[in-house]
Amino acid sequence: xxxxxxxxxxxxxxxxxxxxxxxxxxxxxxxxxxxxxxxxxxxxxxxxxxxxxxxxxxxxxxxxxxxxxxxxxxxxxxxxxxxxxxxxxxxxxxxxxxxxxxxxxxxxxxxxxx
Amino acid sequence: xxxxxxxxxxxxxxxxxxxxxxxxxxxxxxxxxxxxxxxxxxxxxxxxxxxxxxxxxxxxxxxxxxxxxxxxxxxxxxxxxxxxxxxxxxxxxx
Numbered sequence: 001x002x003x004x005x006x007x008x009x010x011x012x013x014x015x016x017x018x019x020x021x022x023x024x025x026x027x028x029x030x031x032x033x034x035x036x037x038x039x040x041x042x043x044x045x046x047x048x049x050x051x052x053x054x055x056x057x058x059x060x061x062x063x064x065x066x067x068x069x070x071x072x073x074x075x076x077x078x079x080x081x082x083x084x085x086x087x088x089x090x091x092x093x094x095x096x097x098x099x100x101x102x103x104x105x106x107x108x109x110x111x112x113x114x
Numbered sequence: 115x116x117x118x119x120x121x122x123x124x125x126x127x128x129x130x131x132x133x134x135x136x137x138x139x140x141x142x143x144x145x146x147x148x149x150x151x152x153x154x155x156x157x158x159x160x161x162x163x164x165x166x167x168x169x170x171x172x173x174x175x176x177x178x179x180x181x182x183x184x185x186x187x188x189x190x191x192x193x194x195x196x197x198x199x200x201x202x203x204x205x206x207x208x
Contacts, residue, residue: 040182077170077177090163093185097162 007068016073021086024111025055028070029080029083032055040092047097047099085111117146129172130147130154133191146180151187153194163186 018024025048033045033055033099042047053079060067060079067079074081074088082089089095098104120141126135134153150169157165165188168184170177177183189197 039166040184075167077174078183090166094162094166 004045005063006073008071009069012065012069013073016070017086019058020083023055023056024082024085025108027055027057027080028060028066029057029082030059030061032059037061038079040078043092044080044082044095047095047104049110051099051105053112085114116141117176119148122150122173122176122180124147125171126150126152126169126175130156130168134194140184141181146176147182148180149184149186152185153187153189153191157188157189157190 027033027041027044027048029036029038029041029044031041033049036042036045040073045057056065060070070079070081072079076088076091078091080092080095081097082091089107090098098107119137122184123135124139126132126137130152132152132154134140134151135152138149140149149174152169156168160168169185169188170183173180187194
């Protein structure tokens, strides 16, 4: 049995709009920043910690509706999902590549100053 | 029922027309898990996020079963050529 109804209700969408805009950097992940429960989520947390950037994390393992709704909200099928200034930035691979190229540091510094 | 490396490969080949593709099965018994390297002219003019979205979309069916997917490379043929040359410099012509 599979439910085809959208998990992204208008209520959830407006809540997510608020969450991603009220914090400059938000990671939706498996586990929390102090206790990541997946290697990919841990990688993104470690990168953000190493850059000394304040960030919020939200544990998608605690809420199945949130987990399904977010996939639609971001049009991204997996976690973690990194948001910077209200905009979806990418998953783990994109974050790693942007970190290696210096693009992530630049973007985060800009976000912190704005 | 899981997803096989062959299924992932054939979906990407039919939808992205890649000039190079490598799918590595990295599942350690916990479910289908893959690393992908793909080179396609369809990536031209696209940012990394767009490129990854294209790969995710091509694998939409398989993603329902896939446990973890890592897109290690999503390059244009031109970028791929440059990378290959940088990694394996040709011996100087005699």
